[in-house]
Amino acid sequence: MTAAVDPHLRFVRPVVPRTPNGCEECLVLGSPWVHLRLCLTCGHIGCCDSSPLRHARAHAHDVGHPIVQSFQPGEDWRWCYVDEQYV
Template identity: 75%
Template sequence: MNVPVGLDPHLAFVRDDVEPRTPEGCQECLRIGSPWGHLRLCLTCGHVGCCDQSPRRHARRHAGLVGHPIIRSFEPGEDWRWCFVDEAPV
């Protein structure tokens, strides 16, 4: 995918058809019984992880482990996106 000049090149990782794997909460926190703060959706694979203010920061950990850089808020009424590589909104 060619990304227009001035746009984050990591947007090439974003898929239009991504579905949340665990819409009920953070995938890892649900498995281990840990609380979370806010949820983030990986726009490459649908992983649902907890935010950086959560105790375990699973969204950021997922991005680092598998190389999926762009997430969006998975909170009702929020539609912002973030690139972990550039540490910037997209």
């Protein structure tokens, strides 16, 4: 059986990280983060759900960009916030 393809993959674009030094919002606020996520629609860098402010999830819901990729060295997995699954 073949797994279904996530329909939100159509939002994935070639992107350049907007703030490669850290979470875009946390850098402004001076807030700490745990891990970083790269929005695959616009290049926004946000902090993960284990971080205090969860900016990657907020970005996905606020602007409708559903898929992120881990921005951690050595990781290349992708996550869809709409379907709450790896893609």
